[in-house]
Amino acid sequence: MTSERAQLIEEAMRTGTLAGLPGGHFINGRFVDAVSGRRMESFDPGNGKPFATVAAGNAEDIDRAVAAARAALSGPWSRLNPAARGEILMRASRLIAERSARFAVVETLDSGKRLSEAEGDVAGVVRAFAYYAGAADKLYGDSMPLGSDHIGLTIEEPVGVAAQIVPWNYPLSTAARGIAPALAAGCTLVVKPAEQTPLTTLMLAELLQEAGLPEGVLNVVSGTGAEAGSALVAHPGIDHITFTGSVATGQRVMRAAAEHVTRLVLELGGKSPVVVLGDCDLDAAVDGVLEAIFENAGQICSAGSRLIVEQTIAERLLDRLVGRAELLRPGHGLGEAGIGPINSPAQLSRVAAHVERARAAGNRILTGGGIVPPEDCGGGWFYRPTIVLARGADDPLVQEEIFGPVLTVQIVPDFEAAVTAANATSFALVAGIYTRDHAKAWRFARAVDAGQVYINEFFAGGVAMPFGGNRKSGFGRAKGMAGLRSYCKLKSVVARI
């Protein structure tokens, strides 16, 4: 353990917070108070106590941030060539790596996630900035064969001012996967982090300024969805919105975007299947299924929250899963926890309500199924790792996203039934399969409706792989070169020669 990491953990555990956390909006290159002067608390889900306060933004703060981003669009930023933009992103990547311990500890305090997971997120952010640093000067258009009298070509131009609305489950990585490509493309931004988890996004904005980003290019307004988020997505000064969050809010954002015909990417929820066939490597499947649902206490849009298991192996697999789930000790993310807390009391109640409805309807709960009493876990907001048998394809546990550590199990007779079950919800975000039969794995990859498919390793990939959903999981793609093109508008130019 590095001494800085150990010192940060010690300070956070002893004082309940860290010195020097940001507290204002980041607008036009500096931290500022909310116009209203109001502030709001940020809570540590591991102990249920507030540990920081930030500015509580509303439409007036959004106006100021959008004005700064619009002005920056025609400032020095617009004259920097793409390679120079890439150099700023590369410097940012190095600075984040240097300060990774602090980013990770703050992310754990704000989101609740275990420190090792937060460290993984920060490493992914370092990589994302490096990836888009390298991509900034490789945004090629095409040339079209129009015959000897014309030259036709396309140019990728920055879309303009991009708005980002970020949820609380992966605060820094979700912000970064939008900010890095938008900057690489030459856009300016206004980012609204989730009200529960604003701190690392504010830290990132300050760091980017230090890396050389001109004033006003990246602005961050903290505040609730109702006050700051809704004002941002309805703003006429915004050219593009990337919204990551729930289906219900996504639908509201889509309606708001329609008013000004604002471009939109929606990254919404999921109920993603993990198919396990009888011929799989059982050890790999056990590890993969557990990680797919209990990582970040199941608060992952792409969580493998539905296990679809072939009858022949169901009993053996479920015995192993239940045994391992029962070993996961809930605890504070900065300690030695096996599973971290739920991000808020509201989310904890939602998770509990889903399972209580299932219990009342007669679902068999194989393990878990309850809130951990706060007195048993330092006052934090914890739910027991839970595995439940589904009652049929229409079971709400099969159809509804829970966004917590609750695995729904569907037992099927064969591969064909597994494919049918995998496609039988209104979501289509990710899908996984464990099998030694690669022909079946590839048939599954073709047959399943999902934005991404994992074969024999759930969550495989990284920033190079485009990520996004179909159907109610949304549309548009983050990450990869596709994520970069989300922040570009294509211009066709034809010359007569």
Ligand code: NAD
């Ligand atoms: P949410 O929709 O309640 O909030 C997400 C963000 O939207 C927050 O910043 C919130 O302040 C803001 N918001 C709320 N109301 C708004 C409004 N009217 N206008 C504009 N912004 C508004 O979602 P949540 O509960 O914070 O996050 C969990 C959901 O996010 C889950 O459904 C999860 O699957 C989804 N998610 C999807 C992805 C993905 O990449 N597909 C990633 C993470 C989370």
